[in-house]
Amino acid sequence: MKCFLVDSNVATSPYPVYPLGMSMVANALIKAGHEVFQFDFLQNNSSYEKLGADIIKEDPQIVGISMRNIDNVNSLHEEKYTSVVKSIVTKIKSVSNATVVLGGTAFSILPEKLLEEIGADYGVVGEGEELMVELAVKIQAGKIPSDKILKAESKLKGIQIPRAYYNKEIMNYYLQNGSIANVQTKRGCIHKCTYCSYPYLEGNIFRQRDHKETIDDIEFLINDCKAKMIFFTDSVFNDKQGYYIELLEEMVKRNVSIPWTAYIKPEKFPRSVMDLMLKTGIRGVEIGSDGASDESLVGLGKSFRFEDIIECNESFTDKGIATANFFMFGGPRETKETIRIGIDNIINLKKTVSFIFQGIRILPNTILHNIAIKQGIINKENDLLESVYYIAPGLDKDWMEAFLTDHFKPYRHCVFPPNALENSVKFLHKLGHTGLMWDLLIPDKDKSKNKKRK
Ligand code: B12
Secondary structure, eight states, X not given: OEEEEEEOOOOOSSSOOOOHHHHHHHHHHHHTTOEEEEEETTTTTTOHHHHHHHHHHHOOSEEEEEOOOSBOOOTTSOOXXXXXXXXXXXXXXXXXXXXXXXXXXXXXXXXXXXXXXXXXXXXXXXXXXXXXXHHHHHHHTTOOOSOSEEEOSSOOOGGGSOOOOOOHXXXXXXXXXXXXEEEOOEEOOOOOOTTOOHHHHHOSSOEEOOHHHHHHHHHHHHHTSOOSOEEEOOSOSSOTTOHHHHHHHHHHHTTOOOOEEEEEOSOOOOHHHXXXXXXXXXXXXXXXXXXXXXXXXXXXXXXXXXXXXXXHHHHHHTTTOEEEEEEEESOTTOOHHHHHHHHHHHHHSTTOEEEEEESEEOOTTSHHHHHHHHTTSSOTTOOOSSOOEEOOTTOOHHHHHHHHHXXXXXXXXXXXXXXXXXXXXXXXXXXXXXSOOGGGGOTTOOHHHHHHHO
């Protein structure tokens, strides 16, 4: 059967992100014997005409649309993305009778509301590999499912997660536009951070892919796509079970090394693990610190404290590995006092760059959602399509913004609001610069260490 997949993501900050979800669904469909055409909206200059023309040319029976972001979760400079998807569906419907299916993280977070709003035929919640194949089979057989929203009863086992079907032309576009090529090594998250939807999206246990296949993906990106750097997209790269260590060991055995980055949960790494990271090419890490004081870390449901963040940060910076820390102010248990403590903590965090958010986008199926209802910040009926940012009771949004702006202004390595550097980064991408980019802001970074490793 002819399947047409569209990635609808038009977000370009911090850089445009290659449509990894679409490429995994594509592979599942191909493996099941279907013919697949992948269309990336951004690569096609966000042109509805080109989309319409390609749909007419390919004449698919089913069109799957990947929706990645609802919005940019930045309360001080918000961008919303769902109306683009609505226009994409309208365009497709105007030229084709194909069944239109929505999927992806944005869709999975708000399925009922988005299906109603966007007007597609079906929507798939969560991982799309099995359900999209099942749907294609049913449609081909003329057995139209009555349920419009499909959700798998069980998740794929790690080894069933397919390789990505990276499309070289699309990847080339992304690499030319400042992107870092992406690889997923496992799915799931075991942590219980109050604000976070990762366990809902990917399940609450870690399911690691076959390491061999993951490394095949990495080799494909290095050899066939000429990727210069890789982002491991896992919710948390350093899982307690140590799957990531096995992966790095396998990479060393296969002699695969490329500059890489990943999301790290604060911990102090043993020397042996740090050595593995260095041997495989680690270039920088994004530390999911989130809370800037011990009190706010408790409120965010974190199992570590600020001294663990300092220790983790140091274990990387001591080796010349760049670090970025992400913080959110205004979460549960935040007060004026914890804000003051948090600002000092962030400013004094050494050799790192910190990105600072104000307020936390409330998402359904999170603990924060229940807290916000209990505290009367939102009512139960609020569908959350329109963003609401959680700010702890007793804190004034404008006071907080002014206070944070004032205190972080003198420090180049404390970026508030988090998009403050967007234009400069876009300019550097235009000049052909790629890679982390945020590492340029790290104060007294020992660049010689990094140079030696190149
Ligand atoms: C890694 C990551 C990043 C990295 C990406 C690095 C890189 N080079 O790839 C970075 C740091 C750059 C990033 C940035 C942002 N991110 Co981000 N990111 C993620 C994360 C952790 C993983 C995404 C990923 O690659 N997953 C792996 C792929 C394989 O999975 P997938 O896309 O979900 O696809 C599966 C299913 O969704 C489904 N599916 C996908 N498409 C389709 C299509 C069809 C038809 C079907 C049936 C199914 C289907 O099947 C796929 C395979 O199972 C997710 C959270 C998460 N755990 O999912 C957030 C997440 C996607 N990000 C999010 C956001 C908001 C952003 C930013 C806007 C934030 C910001 N202010 O910087 C930017 C936007 C960047 C951009 N240009 O789009 C949100 C989006 C939802 C929302 N709140 O709007 C998420 C869900 C986090 C969250 N809970 O808030 N991000």
